[in-house]
Structures are given as structure tokens and as C-alpha cells.
Amino acid sequence: MDQKIDRILGTYSSGKKGPLLFLSGGIHGNEPSGVEAILKVFNQLKKDKPQIAGTVVGVSGNKIALNKGTRYIEEDLNRSWTEENIRLKKKNSSEQKQMFEIIDVLQKYPAEAFTKRYFLDCHTTSSASLPYISVQVVNENDEWAHRFPPYIIRGFSDIVYGCIDHYLSRIGVTGFVFEGGRHDSPHAVENHEGMIWIALEKACDLDLKSLSEMPKSIGKINNSQKDQKTFEIVHRFGLEDGDTFSMEPGYENFQKIKKGELLAICNNKEIRSSWDARIFMPLYQDQGNDGFFVIKEVES
Structure with missing residues (x-):
């Protein structure tokens, strides 16, 4: 990316009690489109100041790798969120240290302060792809994922351990990973942006018509797949x-x-x-x- 990336990409609330929507992008440093989409959404929120229930927070993932344009520095951040690493407070690598920085941000928004906590973790893929949701079938994740239009993949976190969504699900936050397309696809940022707006509508009661300009990304993601399908690994x-x-x-x-x-x-x-x-x-x-x-x- 052309700019240095901060840990906290933005926060927004209109002061009304409700849920937390926790957005993350760039867990892999070669996947910047989620960060770009989060920044675009916060720019419009701050400009229009729409009413929402609760609070939305956006964080960067591997900000050091993002700033260098590489997937990771020492180890894959999306394999670091193991129970052992967190229990023992391991900070032996750049990624483990950053993991605890992200956890520290989330701990500023405890469950008891919100009606519910949701997450949306934005990624891209190395191969050409339709946008899709990757969901771990625990708690209410699967039911929540089926309220969104893209294809759904179940079971990724059950096979590949240590992902951020595995950790968030483990502590009772409801949500899923959204893959917006190939790393270099011009549509990835738009896909991520559209999903974030839809999540704000569904989680935080945002009236999309209250925005000064309806984001075109919403229509794009709604029309990305005509018939939702569910797959298992x-x-x-x-x-x-x-x-x-x-x-x-x-x-x-x-x-x-x-x-x-x-x-x-x-x-x-x-x-x-x-x-x-x-x-x-x-x-x-x-x-x-x-x-x-x-x-x-x-x-x-």
C-alpha cells in the first residue's frame, strides 16, 4: 500500500447502545484490499454521520508485513491464534506480538458492554475466485453467514488451526472470514466494501438509504452469486x-x-x-x- 498502516483503522458510533462489529483486514500482508475497504467505509461514515446501533471498529492485521508488502515477517499470523500461544502469552515472533496488540484492542470492547459482538475478517486468495464466506460451524456463525449473499465454505478453521476467526469464535464473537477475490483483482476492494456495508446494515441497523450516496459495492456483492451455495471441505x-x-x-x-x-x-x-x-x-x-x-x- 502507498501509506503506512496503523493498527486501528477507525471507530464509529452514534451513541446508541447495540452490538460491536469488529472488522479486520490484512491479516496477511499481501492482502491489502480489506484494509483499503475498511478505510473507505470509515471515511464515508465520518462524512455522513449516519445513525447506527452500537459501535464498529476496524483494525489492521499484520501491519508490519502490510507496510512491507509481504505475506508475513516470521510466521503466518493466521496460524498464530492457538490456545497455547494465547495461554502462555507467547511473543516470540513479530506475528505473535501483533496478535496480542489486536487482542488488546478487542479487550477495550468487552462483551458486557454490547448486546452482541460480531466480526468480519477480510482476506483475498492467490487464485482467481468468486467472493465467498469461510465459516466455522460453532455458536451462531453458520446461521449468521447464511444471511449474506456469497457462497459459503464450512470447515476451513477445523482443518487449518490457529486462524483469527477460530480465536474469535472461541471467545464467543459471532462472525466469519470473507474472501473478496484474487489478491490483485480490482474487484476485491469493492467486494470487501460491499460486505462491510451489508454487515453494518444487518448487525448495527444502518439504514443504507441514509447515506449521502449509496455505495455501488453493495449491489455488486448482492449480485455476485444468484443462488447461494454451501460447501464443505x-x-x-x-x-x-x-x-x-x-x-x-x-x-x-x-x-x-x-x-x-x-x-x-x-x-x-x-x-x-x-x-x-x-x-x-x-x-x-x-x-x-x-x-x-x-x-x-x-x-x-
Whole structure:
């Protein structure tokens, strides 16, 4: 990004009791679009001063990596939120230290001060993708996610441990991760912005018509998928340190795959599909320990 990123991206309230909406962007430093969208929303909130119930707070994730334009500094921040790290107050890496900075912000907004607490964690993907929700099926997360228009993926946090949404769900905050599209997609910021406005409407009773200008991003996200679908992860192909991995070219999120189809080469061995299903998050970047996932559609 062109500007230095602060930890707190913005806060807004019109003084009416209600819920907390906790927004996070840039948990990975090479995914700045969530931060850009949060800043755009706060700029319009401060300009229009609409009435909302409760408070909305926005934070940057890995602000050091964001300021350097890299995914992370020492370790993946979205694998740091483990029960052990938090219980032992581990601050052995840049990411662990930043994790506690984010926790410190959230602790300024305790559950007893609000009617409910919600979160929306903004990400992007390395491969081309429709926007989608990733939800952990605990508490009221799944029911809340189904009030929004994009495709829904269940179970990511159950396979990949240590994500921020896993931590937030564990402490009773309701919400989900929203993936706005590919890292370099010009539509990612718009997708994130649209979802934030919809979350403000649904969580904080924002009357969107009270804004001086209706954000076009809302219509874009509402029309992104005509029929909401729900998918579950059936397989993760994980990578170890030192593995050589190359995805076969051309795969996009939600693309159908056939049993026996060549998906990737890992350590000079062919990796073929064992399913008639769909591919999810094919890895097209150097950093990351998730080669790809396989998903299947389920009843919502």
C-alpha cells in the first residue's frame, strides 16, 4: 500500500447502545484490499454521520508485513491464534506480538458492554475466485453467514488451526472470514466494501438509504452469486517445509475436478484427484503451507 498502516483503522458510533462489529483486514500482508475497504467505509461514515446501533471498529492485521508488502515477517499470523500461544502469552515472533496488540484492542470492547459482538475478517486468495464466506460451524456463525449473499465454505478453521476467526469464535464473537477475490483483482476492494456495508446494515441497523450516496459495492456483492451455495471441505493437501510444489495451471476456486485428474506436482510426484468434486484455494504463490483443498456442495 502507498501509506503506512496503523493498527486501528477507525471507530464509529452514534451513541446508541447495540452490538460491536469488529472488522479486520490484512491479516496477511499481501492482502491489502480489506484494509483499503475498511478505510473507505470509515471515511464515508465520518462524512455522513449516519445513525447506527452500537459501535464498529476496524483494525489492521499484520501491519508490519502490510507496510512491507509481504505475506508475513516470521510466521503466518493466521496460524498464530492457538490456545497455547494465547495461554502462555507467547511473543516470540513479530506475528505473535501483533496478535496480542489486536487482542488488546478487542479487550477495550468487552462483551458486557454490547448486546452482541460480531466480526468480519477480510482476506483475498492467490487464485482467481468468486467472493465467498469461510465459516466455522460453532455458536451462531453458520446461521449468521447464511444471511449474506456469497457462497459459503464450512470447515476451513477445523482443518487449518490457529486462524483469527477460530480465536474469535472461541471467545464467543459471532462472525466469519470473507474472501473478496484474487489478491490483485480490482474487484476485491469493492467486494470487501460491499460486505462491510451489508454487515453494518444487518448487525448495527444502518439504514443504507441514509447515506449521502449509496455505495455501488453493495449491489455488486448482492449480485455476485444468484443462488447461494454451501460447501464443505473434504480434503486438504498440506505442504511441509522444504517441499517443492507446483499447481497445474488454470485452476480457479470452485472449479469442478474429476477423479484421476492431475492437479499438481509435489516433490516430483504427480498429485491426482481422488474425488469428483471442486477445487478450492489452489496455491499459486511461494509462501503458504496449503497446497489446495477439495470441497463438495452440501445442503445449507
